[in-house]
Amino acid sequence: MDSLLLSVIAKPDLIVFLAAAVVVIAGGVGVITYRNPVHSALSLVMTMFGIATLFIEQNAQFLAAVQIIVYAGAIIVLFLFVIMLLGVDRSEIFSRERIRAQRPLAAVAGVVTLGEILILGHATWATGAKAATGAVGNSSDNVFKIAQAVFSTYLLPFEATAILLVIAVLSAVYLSKRVVVNVDEALDGPSSDGVAVANEDADREAPWEPDTENDDEVYEV
Amino acid sequence: MGQDPLFLGHISIGVVLIVIIKVLLAFVALMVSVMLMIWFERKLISDMQNRIGPNRAGPYGILQTLADGIKLFFKEDLIPDRSERFVFKLAPYLTLIPAFLVFTVVPIGGTVHIFGHTVELQVADPPMGILFVLAMSSVAVYGTMLAGWSSGSKYPLIGSVRASAQMISYEAAMGLTVATVVLVTGSLGTRDIVAAQAGSYFGIIPKWNLIRLGVVPFIIFLIAVTAELNRPPFDLTEAEQELVGGFHTEYSSIRFALFFLAEFMNTITMSAVIVTLFLGGPDGPILFGPSFIWPIIWFLLKTGVFLFAYVWFRAALPRLRYDQLMDLGWKVLIPISLAWLLLVGAMQISKVYGFALFAVFIVAGVALLRAVAVGKESNEVDIVTTFRKESPRRGALGGDQ
Incomplete structure (x- = not known):
C-alpha cells in the first residue's frame, strides 16, 4: 500500500493528465449533448479549464493563463451575454435540421479532424521537426521563448493581426452606434431663446438628470 | 527564477504533506480573517456614521459574524x-x-x-x-x-x-x-x-x-x-x-x-x-x-x-x-x-526616450481632447440642420421617441 502510494505520487504527470483528459472529454460531450445553450457554454468552460491544465502539465504556463483569461474569461462570457440577452436561454427542440445532411457532415468533419491531429502529432513534414516533441525548456523561460518568436521572427504577422483587430473593433463600434437626438433642440435650434429657458429649467428642477453632453451615447451591454 | 524550490527535487510524501498543510493553513487563515474583516467593517463604519455597531456577541461584538x-x-x-x-x-x-x-x-x-x-510562505509560486x-x-x-x-x-x-x-x-x-x-x-x-x-x-x-x-x-x-x-x-x-x-x-x-x-x-x-x-x-x-x-x-x-x-x-x-x-x-x-x-x-x-515620449503624450492628449470637443460640436450642428430640413413638423418626430 505504502509503495503503491509512493509510486503514484512519483508520477504527478500521469495523474494530472488523466484527470485533465477526463475533464476535457466530459466537457466536450456536454457541449453537444445539453439541450440548454447555457449548460453547453458552461461545459465549454470546463473543457477550457481541462486544456489549461494540460498546458500547465506541459510546462506551457503562459499559454495556460492566456487560455483562461481569453477563452474562459472573455469569449465564453460574451457567448453567455448573447444567449441571455437574446432570450434563447431555454431548451430548444431540434426536430428539424436547419442545413440538410448536417449530422453526417458533422461526423465526417469530426473524423477528418481527428485523423489530421493524429497525423500532425507524428509527422515531420510541416516544420521539419516533430509536432509533439514535449516541453520546450523549463517552465520559466516559456514566456521569453514566446516573446522572442512573436516580437522577432513573426513580428509582421503579429502586428498585422493587431491592426486587423483594431479595425474590427472600430467598425463594430461605428456600426452599432446609435445617435439619439434631443427633439426639442433639433426643432427649435440651439440659438433660440426657448431652448435656453428650457435648459435652465431642466437644470433647476432635475439636477439628477444626466448632463446633456453625454446624451448622444447609448450604452449597450 | 519563478521556480518553487519545494518541487525542484524528488517529490516525496513529505513534500505532499507540506503542500496540504499550506493549503489548510491558508484556508483557515482566510476564513478567520474574513470573520474579523466583517466585524471590522461593521464596527468602523458605525464609528464613521456615529453609531455603536455590533456590541452584543463577544467582547466588542467580535463574535457577531459567527452568530450571523x-x-x-x-x-x-x-x-x-x-x-x-x-x-x-x-x-x-x-x-x-x-x-x-x-x-x-x-x-x-x-x-x-x-x-x-525550503518552504516559501505562500501556497503556490507558479x-x-x-x-x-x-x-x-x-x-x-x-x-x-x-x-x-x-x-x-x-x-x-x-x-x-x-x-x-x-x-x-x-x-x-x-x-x-x-x-x-x-x-x-x-x-x-x-x-x-x-x-x-x-x-x-x-x-x-x-x-x-x-x-x-x-x-x-x-x-x-x-x-x-x-x-x-x-x-x-x-x-x-x-x-x-x-x-x-x-x-x-x-x-x-x-x-x-x-x-x-x-x-x-x-x-x-x-x-x-x-x-x-x-x-x-x-x-x-x-x-x-x-x-x-x-x-x-x-x-x-x-x-x-x-x-x-x-x-x-x-x-x-x-x-x-x-x-x-x-x-x-x-x-x-x-x-x-x-x-x-x-x-x-x-x-x-533610456531616460531621454522616456521624457520625450512623456512630452509627446501630453501634446497628443491635449490635441485629442480638443479634437473630441470639436467633433462633438460639429456633430450637434449637423444633426440640427438635417432634422430641420427633413422634418419641419413636431408631430412627425414626436412619435419616434
Whole structure:
C-alpha cells in the first residue's frame, strides 16, 4: 500500500493528465449533448479549464493563463451575454435540421479532424521537426521563448493581426452606434431663446438628470 | 527564477504533506480573517456614521459574524420555482473558489526551513504568478452572472448584467497596470515581483513599485480593483434603490452567506495583491526576535491599511451612476494606463526616450481632447440642420421617441 502510494505520487504527470483528459472529454460531450445553450457554454468552460491544465502539465504556463483569461474569461462570457440577452436561454427542440445532411457532415468533419491531429502529432513534414516533441525548456523561460518568436521572427504577422483587430473593433463600434437626438433642440435650434429657458429649467428642477453632453451615447451591454 | 524550490527535487510524501498543510493553513487563515474583516467593517463604519455597531456577541461584538453565520446555516433554503436549479446551486461556489484561489499566489512572508525542505510562505509560486490572479478574477464573473441569470427573475438579471459588464470593463485597465509592474520586474512570478522591490533609494525611501513606477499605476490599479470587487463607490450591482438586492436577491440561507463570504474574501485577497504588486509585499525592516516573523507582520499591516481604505471609501463616497462608471473605465483609466505602460517601457530603454515620449503624450492628449470637443460640436450642428430640413413638423418626430 505504502509503495503503491509512493509510486503514484512519483508520477504527478500521469495523474494530472488523466484527470485533465477526463475533464476535457466530459466537457466536450456536454457541449453537444445539453439541450440548454447555457449548460453547453458552461461545459465549454470546463473543457477550457481541462486544456489549461494540460498546458500547465506541459510546462506551457503562459499559454495556460492566456487560455483562461481569453477563452474562459472573455469569449465564453460574451457567448453567455448573447444567449441571455437574446432570450434563447431555454431548451430548444431540434426536430428539424436547419442545413440538410448536417449530422453526417458533422461526423465526417469530426473524423477528418481527428485523423489530421493524429497525423500532425507524428509527422515531420510541416516544420521539419516533430509536432509533439514535449516541453520546450523549463517552465520559466516559456514566456521569453514566446516573446522572442512573436516580437522577432513573426513580428509582421503579429502586428498585422493587431491592426486587423483594431479595425474590427472600430467598425463594430461605428456600426452599432446609435445617435439619439434631443427633439426639442433639433426643432427649435440651439440659438433660440426657448431652448435656453428650457435648459435652465431642466437644470433647476432635475439636477439628477444626466448632463446633456453625454446624451448622444447609448450604452449597450 | 519563478521556480518553487519545494518541487525542484524528488517529490516525496513529505513534500505532499507540506503542500496540504499550506493549503489548510491558508484556508483557515482566510476564513478567520474574513470573520474579523466583517466585524471590522461593521464596527468602523458605525464609528464613521456615529453609531455603536455590533456590541452584543463577544467582547466588542467580535463574535457577531459567527452568530450571523450560525443563524444563516439554520434558515430555510429557498429555491425559486422559475430558477434553473443546477446553475442556481452552482453559482455561489463559482464565486467563492476563485476568491480563495487568488490568495494562493500571494507571498505572505519569506522562506522557512521545515524538515530539510525550503518552504516559501505562500501556497503556490507558479511561474505564471500574476497572470493567475488576472485569470481568476476574470473567471469570477461567472458566479455573479450565472447567479443573476439562474434566479429566473428580472432584478437579479439586471444586477448580474451590470456586474459582469463592469468587471469585464475594468479588467482591461487592471491588466495594463499589472503589465507595467511585470515590465520593470522582468518576471511574472509573485515572489520575483516582491524580491525586485527589496532595497531602498538613499537608504530611506523604499524601492517599492509604488514609487518606482510613479504613483499613477497604483491609483489606477486601486480604482480598477475596487470596481472589480463591486465595492462602494462602484457597487451598482447591488444598488438597493434600483435593483432590490442585485444579483443575489433570490438567494437565502447559506448560499446567500457564501456570496458575502466570497465578497469579503475578495476584498482581503485583492488588498494582498495590491500590497504584493506595489508595496513590496512582506518587505520591511527586521527589528528584533525571530527573523521570519517580521515579514509576516509587515504584510499584515500593509494589507490592513487597504482594508481600512475600502471601508473608508464605503463611508465617504456616493455611488457612481452607470454611465459615469463606464466613462471612467473606458475613457479615463484605459487610455492613461496604456500611455503609462508605453512610458515605463521607454524609460526602461533610456531616460531621454522616456521624457520625450512623456512630452509627446501630453501634446497628443491635449490635441485629442480638443479634437473630441470639436467633433462633438460639429456633430450637434449637423444633426440640427438635417432634422430641420427633413422634418419641419413636431408631430412627425414626436412619435419616434
